[in-house]
Amino acid sequence: MEKLKELGVEVKTHMSTIDKEIAKIIEETLTEEKKEEKREHQEVTQPIEEREEKKAVVLKPRPPVVTVMGHVDHGKTTLLDTIRKTNVAEREAGGITQKIGASVVERGGKKIVFIDTPGHEAFTKMRARGAQVTDIAVLVVAADDGVKPQTIEAVNHARAAGVPIIVAINKIDKPNANVEKTKRELAEIGLIPEEWGGDTICVEVSAKKGTGVDELLDMIIFLAEYMELKAEVDVPAEGYILESRLDKGKGPIADVIVKKGVLKRGDIILTKSAYGRVRAMFDDKGRQVNEAGPSMPVEVIGLNSLAEAGDKFRVIESEKEAKEIVEAYFEEIREKKLATKPKKLTLEELLKQVKSEETRELRLVVKTNSQGELDALIPILERLSTEEIKVKCIHGGIGNINENDVMLASASEAIIIGFNVKVDPTAKQEAEREGVQIRLYQIIYDVEEDIKAAMIGMLKPKYEEVILGRAEVRAVFKVKGGKVAGCYVLDGNIVRNAQARVKRKDAVLFEGKISSLKRFKDDVKEVAKGFECGIGIEGFSDFEVGDIIEAFEVREVRRTTL
Ligand code: GDP
Numbered sequence: 001m002e003k004l005k006e007l008g009v010e011v012k013t014h015m016s017t018i019d020k021e022i023a024k025i026i027e028e029t030l031t032e033e034k035k036e037e038k039r040e041h042q043e044v045t046q047p048i049e050e051r052e053e054k055k056a057v058v059l060k061p062r063p064p065v066v067t068v069m070g071h072v073d074h075g076k077t078t079l080l081d082t083i084r085k086t087n088v089a090e091r092e093a094g095g096i097t098q099k100i101g102a103s104v105v106e107r108g109g110k111k112i113v114f115i116d117t118p119g120h121e122a123f124t125k126m127r128a129r130g131a132q133v134t135d136i137a138v139l140v141v142a143a144d145d146g147v148k149p150q151t152i153e154a155v156n157h158a159r160a161a162g163v164p165i166i167v168a169i170n171k172i173d174k175p176n177a178n179v180e181k182t183k184r185e186l187a188e189i190g191l192i193p194e195e196w197g198g199d200t201i202c203v204e205v206s207a208k209k210g211t212g213v214d215e216l217l218d219m220i221i222f223l224a225e226y227m228e229l230k231a232e233v234d235v236p237a238e239g240y241i242l243e244s245r246l247d248k249g250k251g252p253i254a255d256v257i258v259k260k261g262v263l264k265r266g267d268i269i270l271t272k273s274a275y276g277r278v279r280a281m282f283d284d285k286g287r288q289v290n291e292a293g294p295s296m297p298v299e300v301i302g303l304n305s306l307a308e309a310g311d312k313f314r315v316i317e318s319e320k321e322a323k324e325i326v327e328a329y330f331e332e333i334r335e336k337k338l339a340t341k342p343k344k345l346t347l348e349e350l351l352k353q354v355k356s357e358e359t360r361e362l363r364l365v366v367k368t369n370s371q372g373e374l375d376a377l378i379p380i381l382e383r384l385s386t387e388e389i390k391v392k393c394i395h396g397g398i399g400n401i402n403e404n405d406v407m408l409a410s411a412s413e414a415i416i417i418g419f420n421v422k423v424d425p426t427a428k429q430e431a432e433r434e435g436v437q438i439r440l441y442q443i444i445y446d447v448e449e450d451i452k453a454a455m456i457g458m459l460k461p462k463y464e465e466v467i468l469g470r471a472e473v474r475a476v477f478k479v480k481g482g483k484v485a486g487c488y489v490l491d492g493n494i495v496r497n498a499q500a501r502v503k504r505k506d507a508v509l510f511e512g513k514i515s516s517l518k519r520f521k522d523d524v525k526e527v528a529k530g531f532e533c534g535i536g537i538e539g540f541s542d543f544e545v546g547d548i549i550e551a552f553e554v555r556e557v558r559r560t561t562l
Pocket residue numbers: 070071072073074075076077078079118170171172173174205206207208209
């Protein structure tokens with residue numbers, strides 16, 4: 001604590017116990033600072049040339065980035081809405097708030113950045129990709145419902161990420177709200193409220209009525225100051241992609257959050273899979289800005305293609321170099337995909353598969369214009385699965401259909417579904433070469449109908465036996481190489497080369513092909529009811545008078561429903 005005071009951090013007295021996690025973070029920050037001091041000291045003693053290489057790092061305070069988490073229906077979205085609505089600065093009021101992945105609110109001249117997607121799923125997805133964006137988690141717990149499974153999950157995710165938690169006990173306006181009980185349940189999962197002697201800041205709020213929301217914001221600011229969140233500013237900007245989408249007029253758009261440095265208009269941005277010069281930037285209120293410092297979320301226009309959410313970005317000097325890095329990345333993927341091309345099955349294995357009546361799979365590569373569309377479309381398509389045919393999306397992505405999509409589809413025998421996107425010219429050529437089908441849509445209903453039709457086409461055809469005619473054996477005579485039956489056609493037609501079965505007293509003796517059919521001495525193709533003929537069957541000669549020869553055909557019946 002003394003150390004903090006020394007460093008000029010104002011310590012409010014009612015916050016007597018520091019959350020262990022916060023303490024740890026503060027400790028780390030302190031050690032960082034110690035390192036800084038040491039580095040600076042060394043720098044002074046270093047020769048000039050070396051000193052120039054290691055420029056002193058300038059750390060400046062930055063706003064906290066907050067993610068709201070909690071159980072479903074506990075009020076996360078309502079809380080975010082209330083905060084956004086009531087805490088836009090005066091001059092911004094009336095400005096159009098647009099979704100750029102995060103929102104900036106102000107309280108007493110201090111900024112707080114809220115990630116727009118509440119819940120630990122998005123939080124963890126970003127983290128899984130290596131994006132540590134969140135500084136503080138606000139855990140929403142409804143006072144009429146208490147601690148629930150997702151509350152615990154959220155706590156675990158925040159703890160795993162080492163992110164301190166502030167609890168918002170919500171819905172206190174409800175008559176059945178039970179704050180005491182909620183606190184008891186929180187204590188049971190290790191979140192002991194300050195007022196009970198623990199380390200956890202709990203704020204009672206009503207997201208719906210707005211009660212306690214300012215206090216919650218104060219607590220966030222207070223904790224953030226405590227954590228001494230700082231970032232380097234004199235360095236090329238770095239940060240993370242929050243979301244990305246395609247705009248018909250503006251092209252690829254990336255919502256980013258700056259982690260360090262100051263992102264400026266005209267900078268060259270590089271992500272794993274996209275690059276470009278920042279043509280324009282907009283803040284969360286839709287205003288054009290020329291700069292975005294640490295923690296600030298902005299919409300960036302100018303990337304050459306869609307960047308993936310969670311990917312890191314950095315600013316580099318040369319556009320040429322950026323291009324080379326991205327191209328090298330795609331080349332690497334391409335090689336990997338080629339290397340893992342599935343082995344072609346042998347004919348025997350294929351036959352075995354067909355015989356075992358395994359569920360067939362319709363594999364899809366789905367590309368859409370936005371994450372929202374992708375999240376909506378994939379379950380719709382996969383739900384079309386039946387017992388016979390499984391619909392499986394092997395890859396989903398945002399943006400135009402590119403060469404890599406085609407490669408993937410080709411390797412996995414999938415078809416490509418594009419929803420509100422186009423096909424890159426090179427991808428088109430590649431698809432033609434590889435024989436990959438690409439289908440483009442604008443209406444979900446059309447996709448569904450088409451996929452259903454494709455599935456019907458994949459159904460195993462049913463086979464149906466059609467009796468062509470029946471003949472009775474009246475005499476048996478020997479010919480070269482076997483015996484033939486002298487017959488009288490009872491009904492239908494007997495057709496040469498058709499399948500036939502020989503029946504004796506309703507038992508089937510033999511099934512085979514009608515190899516010869518004669519009227520008198522002539523070979524004929526067909527003999528109709530009421531006529532006599534000679535029938536020879538391939539591989540059979542034990543005819544007896546009175547046997548019935550039934551000619552039939554197996555027809556494939558097309559299936560028209562799933
Ligand atoms: P989420 O699933 O956690 O994002 O929860 P929502 O924000 O969608 O809220 C779920 C329901 O609870 C909605 O019907 C809200 O109107 C309601 N709700 C949220 N906050 C409050 C509150 O403070 N008081 C009351 N009475 N209802 C609330």
